[in-house]
Amino acid sequence: MLQYDVVLFDEIDKVRERGLNEEVINKLYKYLESFSFDRGGIEQSSTCGIMMVGNISPDKEFQEETLFLDVLNEKLREEAFLTRLYGVIPGWELDPIKKREISITKHYGFMADYFSEILHELRSSFIHQNIFKERIRLSNANIRDEKSIMKIVSGLLKIIYPHGEVEDDYLFEITKYAVEIRQFVINQNYYISGKKDYDIKLEWEII
Secondary structure (H helix, E strand, O other): OOOOOEEEEOOHHHHOOOOOOHHHHHHHHHHHHHOEEEEOOEEEEOOOEEEEOOOOOOOOOOOHHHHHHHHOOHHHOOHHHHOOOOOOOOHHHOOOOOOHHHHOOOOOOOOHHHHHHHHHHHOOOOHHHHHHHHHEEEEOOOHHHHHHHHHHHHHHHHHHOOOOOOOHHHHHHHHHHHHHHHHHHHHHHHHHHOOHHHOOOOEEEEO
C-alpha cells in the first residue's frame, strides 16, 4: 500500500458554510489524536501528517481574535479539534508572489521529487527530537503543547541542520518560532472558549 508522508486539505475555509459530515469529523478527531482510523471495520494506523490550507479574504481586515470564527466551520472550532493542531503558520504575513523575475530564483536547486525523497528519509531520524529533549525546557506547557513544539522544532532542524549540529543561538530562534505558532492555537482556543486553561503564555529556555 502506498504511504504518503503528508495529505493536504486545500481551501479549508470553503467548508465553513457547506457543513461537515459528523462521521468525517469523528474520524478526523481520532486520527489527529492517535494517528489511527478505521476503514471497512478494520483499524489502520499511519504516520502521515495533515496540513490544512485556507485563505483570508484580501478585502477583510485581519483580526487574530476572530480568525477561526471567520474562517473555520463551526465543527472545526471545537476545543477537541483546536487542541490537536500543532500550530498555525501565519501565511497572511507573507508577501504574495508577484513578478516572476523577482520571485523565482535563477540559481540551481533541488528537483521536487529528489527533495521529497530527502525529506522522506529524514522522517526516520530521531536525533533532532533528542536535541529538543536534551537542550530545551518548556514552561506552562501541557503534554500536547510539548509534543507539538517538539514536532515543529524537529522538522525545522531536519531541513536546516540535517547533520544534527546546531548552535544555541540558532536553536533558540527555531524554538521561538515553534512556540509562536503553537501559542497562536492556544490563543484561539481562549478567544473561542473563554476557558482560563488557555489564558497562558508558553515560555522556554535553552539548557
